[in-house]
Every structure is written in structure tokens, then in C-alpha cells.
Amino acid sequence: MTASVLVRVEPHWRVIVSRYGDALIERRELRGFDSASDLAKKSKEVAEQLNDPQLSAFSQQTLSRLESDKTGEYIANARPRIQRMLSYLLGWSAEEFEAAVGISIPAVSYLGSVPTESTLETYTPRRGGPPIPPVVSFRETPISIPNELLEMVEKYGDTYPILKTERMQRMLAAPRAHGGLEVGPQTADDWFEYWIANKRFLT
Structure with missing residues (x-):
């Protein structure tokens, strides 16, 4: 030792x-x-x-x-x-x-x-500090996957198989889902650039 x-x-x-x-x-x-x-x-x-x-x-x-x-x-x-x-x-x-x-x-x-x-x-991960009772029961936030993102997945999914998973698509689409249609990538090429720039943090 x-x-x-x-x-x-x-x-x-x-x-x-x-x-x-x-x-x-x-x-x-x-x-x-x-x-x-x-x-x-x-x-x-x-x-x-x-x-x-x-x-x-x-x-x-x-x-x-x-x-x-x-x-x-x-x-x-x-x-x-x-x-x-x-x-x-x-x-x-x-x-x-x-x-x-x-x-x-x-x-x-x-x-x-x-x-x-x-x-x-x-075990369920929890926040630090004193426990806080939940105000509402857990509910998964609906996230719509943009057609342009699906187009990018169709084009590059064989190269990056993780793009085909629902979880990764939801992670990529989340900022746009919460911020509005004008937030984030707008075309398939934009989505691919966004993926390349952020994949080290998402995988």
C-alpha cells in the first residue's frame, strides 16, 4: 500500500x-x-x-x-x-x-x-443536500425528432451507429425541443456538424 x-x-x-x-x-x-x-x-x-x-x-x-x-x-x-x-x-x-x-x-x-x-x-442518484420531496410524479418530456435530424441519421447512421438509437436522437434534439424551432441546427448538414462538434460529450 x-x-x-x-x-x-x-x-x-x-x-x-x-x-x-x-x-x-x-x-x-x-x-x-x-x-x-x-x-x-x-x-x-x-x-x-x-x-x-x-x-x-x-x-x-x-x-x-x-x-x-x-x-x-x-x-x-x-x-x-x-x-x-x-x-x-x-x-x-x-x-x-x-x-x-x-x-x-x-x-x-x-x-x-x-x-x-x-x-x-x-440505489437512485439524488441531489446533494437535504432531501426535497417531489412536487409532481416523474413524467418523461416528449421530444419530437426533427425531420432534418432523421435525414442526417439516415445519411451517416452506418458510419456512426449510435446515431440510430432513440436515446442519442433525443439528446441531440432536446435543446431545439425546449428552445423552439429556431434554436439549433436547421438542415441535415447542420445536424451533422452539431454531432461532430459535440459527440465527445454525448458518448
Whole structure:
């Protein structure tokens, strides 16, 4: 297990805290994951169970690179969804992750409430802070898929199969559905440019 180092800094002893990749290893082992492979497998399980677009599973190779980071550059440039998943599995909020690792990451409202193994199956992500009773029952917002978007999907769907999924089409169409017909792309070519510019954030 990687440990913080106790060194002599005249005239006192001082604890030098692990940072960057060393801090990740230290926390992983503290959480009971003996290897990077174990935590990578857990990330896949959690991603499938929570099905949260803000969280992404990661491979053992990716985690090993993160844990080998001595400068913070690789951790800082990791995909936000991987940063969030790592913070989630290590039991840190975004603020705690930054304090321990030295890298700021995007926050997720429920990162401070990591479910246990026994409650994961029934766990529902929630906002941080005091619980607020729902005012109305959940209702899925109807979203109409523009014909121009469907035309773009027909043209480029074989190249980008994810475009054929209802979920991706709803994600692309949502801003226009809520902002009005004049908001967002207007032609099939516009939709394709919009997809290319934003696909790294949507997949």
C-alpha cells in the first residue's frame, strides 16, 4: 500500500501527503480494491447498474496510467465521465478528490453519497443536500425528432451507429425541443456538424 511520507523538516517532523497517482493508489487500497483490475471491473458493474451518462466505466490500462501519473497531467486530461466514476468509486466528492489528488474535476450531485454493495441495486442518484420531496410524479418530456435530424441519421447512421438509437436522437434534439424551432441546427448538414462538434460529450 502506498503511504504518506513522514520526513524531518527542521525543526519539526512533517507529513508529506501523497498526490496525483499515488493518492489514487492509496485510496483504492484503502477502499479494499487490491488491484487496478479490481476497480476497473467494479466501474463496469456500476456503469451498467446506474446507467448514468455522467459516469463511464474505465479499463485496467486506463486506471494504471492514472495511477502512474506523477505530475497530474494525465488525471487532469482524463474524460470527465471517467474522473467522476473514479471519484465515485473511491468514495470522494469532487471537492474531496481535488483536496486529496490535487486535480479539480466536474461535480456530480450525489458523489458524496456512495452506495454500499448491498444497496447498489436499489440505489437512485439524488441531489446533494437535504432531501426535497417531489412536487409532481416523474413524467418523461416528449421530444419530437426533427425531420432534418432523421435525414442526417439516415445519411451517416452506418458510419456512426449510435446515431440510430432513440436515446442519442433525443439528446441531440432536446435543446431545439425546449428552445423552439429556431434554436439549433436547421438542415441535415447542420445536424451533422452539431454531432461532430459535440459527440465527445454525448458518448
